[in-house]
Amino acid sequence: MKLYFNPRSRAVVAKWMLDECGAKYELVPIDLSKREQKSPEYLKINPAGKLPALVDGDARLFENPAICIYLADKFPEAKLAPKIGAPERGRYLSLMVYSTAQLEPSMGDRMMKVETTPQRGWTDAESALDAVERELGDGPWLFGDWFTAADVMIGSMFVYMRMLGGKSGRPKLEAYADRLMARPHAMKMG
Ligand SMILES: N[C@@H](CCC(=O)N[C@@H](CS)C(=O)NCC(=O)O)C(=O)O
Structure with a gap:
C-alpha cells in the first residue's frame, strides 16, 4: 500500500x-x-x-x-469497525461521514469567524460539538470501551484543534482529546 x-x-x-x-x-x-x-x-x-x-x-x-x-x-x-450487518454499523458509518461532512466545516467556520448558514449543508460548531458530546456519552470512546475508526475520524478534529492552539471549551471533549493524544500511534503533524 x-x-x-x-x-x-x-x-x-x-x-x-x-x-x-x-x-x-x-x-x-x-x-x-x-x-x-x-x-x-x-x-x-x-x-x-x-x-x-x-x-x-x-x-x-x-x-x-x-x-x-x-x-x-x-x-x-x-477490530476498528463493526462488521457489515452488525447493528452498530449504521451509527459507525454515520459518524465517519459526519466527521468531515459536518464537524470539520462547522469547526472551520468557527475558527475563521464565518457565519454558518443552514443552506451550506452543515451545522454551526456549537450544535456539532453538542452532537459529538451526545454520541460520546460517558466514553471513553464513541463506542464505549471500544476504540474504532470513528474515534480516528471524529477524534482527529479535536487533535487538530489542539495542534492549532485551540480548545473546544468543553471539559468532556478536552478529556477525549487527551485520551486520543495519549495513544501510542496518535496523529502527529510534521
Ligand atoms: N476532505 C478531504 C480534505 C483534503 C484536503 O483538503 N487536503 C489538503 C491538505 S490538508 C490539500 O491537499 N490541499 C492542497 C490543495 O488543495 O491544493 C479529506 O478528508 O481527505
Whole structure:
C-alpha cells in the first residue's frame, strides 16, 4: 500500500489509521509547495488534487473517511469497525461521514469567524460539538470501551484543534482529546 503523504496535511489522519491497523505501507512524499498534488499523474489517483490518497494494488482511495473505512474493513484483526450487518454499523458509518461532512466545516467556520448558514449543508460548531458530546456519552470512546475508526475520524478534529492552539471549551471533549493524544500511534503533524 502507498499513502501519498505530507506531514503538514490531513494525510496524517490516514497515517494514524494505518498505524492503528498495524499495516505495512510506503509513504510517497508529496510537496504541496511545488503543487505536486496537481500533477497529471497524481490527479489520476485523486481527481481533487488533494492529500491524502491511498493506493492498494488496483484500488485507489481519496477522502480520509473513505480511506479509514476501507482500512478498518481490510484489517478486521485490528477490530476498528463493526462488521457489515452488525447493528452498530449504521451509527459507525454515520459518524465517519459526519466527521468531515459536518464537524470539520462547522469547526472551520468557527475558527475563521464565518457565519454558518443552514443552506451550506452543515451545522454551526456549537450544535456539532453538542452532537459529538451526545454520541460520546460517558466514553471513553464513541463506542464505549471500544476504540474504532470513528474515534480516528471524529477524534482527529479535536487533535487538530489542539495542534492549532485551540480548545473546544468543553471539559468532556478536552478529556477525549487527551485520551486520543495519549495513544501510542496518535496523529502527529510534521
Ligand atoms: N476532505 C478531504 C480534505 C483534503 C484536503 O483538503 N487536503 C489538503 C491538505 S490538508 C490539500 O491537499 N490541499 C492542497 C490543495 O488543495 O491544493 C479529506 O478528508 O481527505
